[in-house]
Amino acid sequence: MASKLSCDFYRQPTLDVAKTLIGKKFVHRNSKGKLSGRIVEVEAYIGEDDPACHARFGMTGRNSVMYGDGGHLYVYFIYGMYNMLNFVTEDEGVPAAVLIRAIEPLEGISEMQANRACIDERQLCSGPGKLCQAFGIKVSDTGKSLTGAEFSVVDDGIQPGQIVARTRIGIRQGRDLLWRFYDSESKFVSRK
DNA sequence: ATAACGATCCAG
DNA sequence: TGGATCGTTATG
Numbered sequence: 600m601a602s603k604l605s606c607d608f609y610r611q612p613t614l615d616v617a618k619t620l621i622g623k624k625f626v627h628r629n630s631k632g633k634l635s636g637r638i639v640e641v642e643a644y645i646g647e648d649d650p651a652c653h654a655r656f657g658m659t660g661r662n663s664v665m666y667g668d669g670g671h672l673y674v675y676f677i678y679g680m681y682n683m684l685n686f687v688t689e690d691e692g693v694p695a696a697v698l699i700r701a702i703e704p705l706e707g708i709s710e711m712q713a714n715r716a717c718i719d720e721r722q723l724c725s726g727p728g729k730l731c732q733a734f735g736i737k738v739s740d741t742g743k744s745l746t747g748a749e750f751s752v753v754d755d756g757i758q759p760g761q762i763v764a765r766t767r768i769g770i771r772q773g774r775d776l777l778w779r780f781y782d783s784e785s786k787f788v789s790r791k
Numbered sequence: 792a793t794a795a796c797g798a799t800c801c802a803g
Numbered sequence: 804t805g806g807a808t809c810g811t812t813a814t815g
Contacts, residue, residue, distance in 0.1 A: 642798065651798065653811095661811060678799050679808030685798090698798055728799050738810095769798050789799095 601755040606746050609669030613688040613695040616669075617643040618780050620686070622759030625702060626751050627734050634707035634734050636724055637757070640700040640781035640788045642767045644685070647694060650772035654694035664742050665694040672750060674731070674741045681728030684736050686745060686752075700727045700768075700779070703787040726789045760784025 604623065609616060626635045644652040653662040653675070664673045665687055673685040673696050685696035702724035704711055711723050711733035724730035731737070743750055761784060764777040768789070781788045 644798070653798085656812070659812075675798090676810060677797055679797095679810075681799050683798060700798085726799070767798070771797090 601753045603746060604752045604754060606668070606670035606744075609686060609688050609745065610690050611669075611688070613643045613645045613697060614778070616686070616688045617641045617697045617778070618762060620697060620699075620752065621762050621780055621782050622757060624705065624753040624755050624757075625699070626753055627736070628749055629735060631710060632707060634710060636702035636704045636706075636730075637759075637787075638699060638701075638752075639703050639759070639785040640779070642698040642700055642780075643695070643778040644698060645695040645778075649776075651767060651770040652694070652773075658694070662694065665696050667691055667742075670745045672736075672740050672743045672745065674736055674738050676738050678728075682731035682737050683727045684731050684734075698727060699730065701725050701781070701785075701788045702730050702733075703785060704733070721787055725787055 620638050620641050623638050624635055625638055647654045654665055658666055668691045669688045671687045673687050675683055684699045687696050689695045704720055704723050712718055714735055715733050724733050759782045762780055763783045765779045766774055767779045
């Protein structure tokens with residue numbers, strides 16, 4: 600029996616949320632139908648003292664949703680062409696989020712292939728920019744609920760493989776923190 | 792007002 | 804390994 604993760608789940612400490620998200624099913628319903636996939640890789644970004652977190656300069660126009668209640672989307676645009684999907688965590692006032700870095704496609708694969716102009720299922724969502732393109736997620740989705748009809752995460756009882764902690768990818772500062780988590784047995788992660 | 796840069800991706 | 808490409812943020 601599958602159950603949707605509640606907003607209370609996202610209000611927990613970010614590292615706990617990040618690890619627990621591995622193996623869960625992300626679901627997005629749009630006008631064309633249903634897209635879903637298993638989360639296999641994430642990274643945590645926590646607070647104003649995390650030098651890689653967008654909250655490192657305090658609250659700004661872009662990151663304000665990170666300061667809000669957990670259980671909402673934070674999508675931002677980077678490198679002039681890519682969108683990044685985050686789940687806001689912790690209680691209101693604590694700026695933190697989990698970056699979704701890789702997903703194993705489950706439902707709506709043909710639509711993802713069309714969105715990405717790519718056939719290989721292993722390369723459809725194996726990166727934060729790729730999965731946003733596959734799911735059609737954009738900045739205007741920022742602030743939407745993760746417990747609504749459009750976006751949700753489901754625990755379908757499937758157990759992930761071994762979850763490992765590594766350093767985060769693509770950052771210059773904060774490299775020492777082991778805040779990247781992924782299923783070491785999954786072939787859908789961005790890289791090992 | 793302006794310039795530097797970034798939680799990336801893909802081609803070569 | 805380098806280039807694409809542009810919104811965000813800091814700095815003058």
